[in-house]
Structures are given as structure tokens and as C-alpha cells.
Amino acid sequence: MSRIDFFSVTVRGIDPGVFKxxxxxxxxxxxxxxxxxxxxxxxxxxxxxxxxHSPVSEGEKYFHFSIxxxxxxxxxxxxxxxxxxxxxxxxxxxxxxDVCVDTxxxxxxxxxxxxxxxxxxxxxxxxxxxxxxxxxxxxxxxGADTMYLGSPSSSRRLRIYNLHGYTRVEVTxxxxxxxEFWKDYKERGRECLEGHIFGFVDWPDWEEWREVxxxxxxxxxxxxxxxxxxxxxxxxxxxxxxxxxxxLRRYMGDEPFLKFVRNEGGGRVSQKHxxxxxxxxxxxxxxxxxxxxxx
Numbered sequence: 001m002s003r004i005d006f007f008s009v010t011v012r013g014i015d016p017g018v019f020k021x022x023x024x025x026x027x028x029x030x031x032x033x034x035x036x037x038x039x040x041x042x043x044x045x046x047x048x049x050x051x052x053h054s055p056v057s058e059g060e061k062y063f064h065f066s067i068x069x070x071x072x073x074x075x076x077x078x079x080x081x082x083x084x085x086x087x088x089x090x091x092x093x094x095x096x097x098d099v100c101v102d103t104x105x106x107x108x109x110x111x112x113x114x115x116x117x118x119x120x121x122x123x124x125x126x127x128x129x130x131x132x133x134x135x136x137x138x139x140x141x142x143g144a145d146t147m148y149l150g151s152p153s154s155s156r157r158l159r160i161y162n163l164h165g166y167t168r169v170e171v172t173x174x175x176x177x178x179x180e181f182w183k184d185y186k187e188r189g190r191e192c193l194e195g196h197i198f199g200f201v202d203w204p205d206w207e208e209w210r211e212v213x214x215x216x217x218x219x220x221x222x223x224x225x226x227x228x229x230x231x232x233x234x235x236x237x238x239x240x241x242x243x244x245x246x247x248l249r250r251y252m253g254d255e256p257f258l259k260f261v262r263n264e265g266g267g268r269v270s271q272k273h274x275x276x277x278x279x280x281x282x283x284x285x286x287x288x289x290x291x292x293x294x295x
Contacts, residue, residue: 002193003076005170006098008066008178012091016053016063023084024049024065039064047071057243066096085186094178099193100170106208107167108145108160115147120201122149122158139165149201156200169212171197230276 011019020029020043027045035042039052047070053063067075075081084092111118112129128148135144150157150172157172173181173196184192194213203209237245249257269277 002099002101002190002197003073004081004097004193005069005072005100006067006096006172007072007081007094008064008096009092009094009182010062010064011093012062014087014090016051019063019065020051023080024051027071037064047074064095069098072098081185082189085182085189092182094173094182095175097173097178097181098170099173099181099196100168101194101197101212102164102166102168103212104166105211108147108162110208111160111203112145112147114203114206115149117205118149118201118203120149120158121156122154122201123151126151126154126157135163137163137165141165158197158201169197171200233273 024045027047027049029043029045029049029051032042032044035052035054035056037052038056040054040056041052043051043053045051048068049065049071051063051065055062084090115127126149130146130148132144134142136142137144144161144163146159146161146163148157148159155174155177159168159170159172161168161170177196181192181196184196198213202213248260252260
């Protein structure tokens with residue numbers, strides 16, 4: 001059965017105390033005496049659950065929590081994720097989500113042998129095999145194996161491993177992919193899970209893989225490269241300099257501020273970003289031509 005195996009999210013629109021006492025109350029969170037990651041206070045609880053709140057930036061009202069594997073497993077069995085996806089008034093923005101499915105149908109080594117037959121968005125240079133002959137697995141067998149597709153810094157990464165005894169297929173989704181997953185999960189619920197594995201890697205002719213992941217799931221298409229770059233730039237601005245820009249706009253006024261941005265930045269737009277603007281123009285012109293033809 002597939003489920004969420006790691007959940008890290010930034011939250012706006014609700015007091016952190018409500019989450020601490022209610023949605024995360026069973027983990028008995030307590031202050032650690034220090035903060036981190038841009039927050040003044042870090043609270044830790046059972047099963048590795050963490051809550052960060054009271055941002056260092058004065059005036060900001062948001063908090064962050066992370067739920068690792070065993071805690072996710074417990075909450076999944078309680079229907080917790082199905083409950084919080086219905087919190088309409090709360091702005092949940094996941095930064096990392098792990099989706100996993102467990103099986104005895106194949107081993108990590110089976111997948112590694114078939115790595116040249118898989119369809120994946122991961123670069124071949126990121127395909128990695130790690131074996132630990134002396135490591136004791138949870139089923140009492142000595143020797144654990146792990147296969148990776150994607151680098152540790154990738155926005156999506158697949159891991160196939162047998163540390164628990166059975167084989168676990170697990171995809172890590174970060175930033176944009178985590179947000180896309182949560183949007184999909186709110187609309188379709190649990191039926192969307194395998195699609196986010198299948199959308200990153202697929203063995204179309206491997207029967208055992210099909211038994212686990214399915215055969216009729218739609219490929220979760222990636223956004224165009226230009227859109228990805230635009231979203232990354234927008235997220236960087238939102239996280240790093242948007243508050244300063246808003247201060248300048250209010251101080252200078254709208255028109256002087258826009259003139260300042262054009263004067264200071266107009267001649268310094270990178271070739272990469274100019275190419276994205278050119279592609280955007282082509283797409284918009286193509287859409288106009290298509291609309292005229294249809295009309």
C-alpha cells in the first residue's frame with residue numbers, strides 16, 4: 001500500500017498553538033531552548049516531529065513543521081492527511097513530501113539490473129548503487145541495498161531499498177514538486193500517490209513493476225523548462241528579497257519604484273532569462289494564431 005512517508009510544510013493562516021495542541025498534540029512537543037532555519041523557537045516531540053515558529057523577521061506570521069517516517073505512518077493510519085487537506089482557511093505549502101510503496105515483488109538489485117530499461121527524468125550520472133554487507137535489516141537478515149535515481153539536491157529523487165526487509169520504492173518531492181503533489185492530493189486524495197512515482201520513473205515492460213505501481217496511471221508531465229526557471233526565480237524573490245522590495249515601493253511610490261527597477265535592472269537581465277522571455281513571446285503569439293484559426 002502506498003502512503004506519505006515524510007511531510008515537511010510551511011503554514012500560514014492559523015496559530016501554531018492550534019497545530020501543536022490539536023493536529024500534532026499526540027507527539028507532546030516541547031521547546032528545545034533554541035531555534036533554527038529562520039525561526040526563534042524549535043519544538044521537538046515524539047517520533048522526531050519538529051515544529052518551528054516565531055520567525056526571526058518581525059511581523060511575519062507563519063510556522064513550519066516536519067513529520068518523519070514513523071510519525072507519518074501513524075498519522076496515515078489515522079486518516080490525518082485526509083483531514084488536514086480539508087482545512088480551506090489554512091495555507092499549507094509543502095517543501096518536501098516523500099511518497100512510498102512497499103512490496104515483495106522485486107528487490108533493489110532487480111531494479112538495478114534493469115536500470116537501462118527504465119524511463120526517467122533523472123540524469124544517468126545520478127544513478128547510484130550502494131550496498132552495506134554488514135548492515136542488519138529489520139527482518140534479521142544481514143546486508144542492505146539501496147538504489148538511487150536523482151541526486152540529493154534534485155527536486156525529485158527515487159530510492160529503492162530493503163532496510164526494512166521488504167522492498168520500499170520511495171520518491172522524494174521537493175519545493176515545486178511537493179506543492180504540485182499537495183495540490184493533486186487535495187483534489188484526488190490517495191488515488192494520486194503512485195502517479196507521482198510513475199511520473200518520475202517507469203519500467204514499461206517490467207511485469208513486477210507494473211504489479212506494484214500499476215499500468216494505467218497517467219504520466220505526471222513536467223512543466224516546460226522556461227516555466228520551471230520562472231517559478232524558481234519567483235520563489236527565490238519571495239523568500240529572499242520581496243519584503244525589501246515592498247518596503248522600497250511603499251517608500252518611493254509605485255511609479256518611481258518601477259522606474260528605479262527598470263533603470264537598475266533593465267540592462268542586467270541574464271541571457272538565460274532573456275531566452276525565457278523570448279520563448280514566452282513565441283508561445284503567446286502561437287496561442288493568438290491558434291485562436292484566430294479556430295475562430
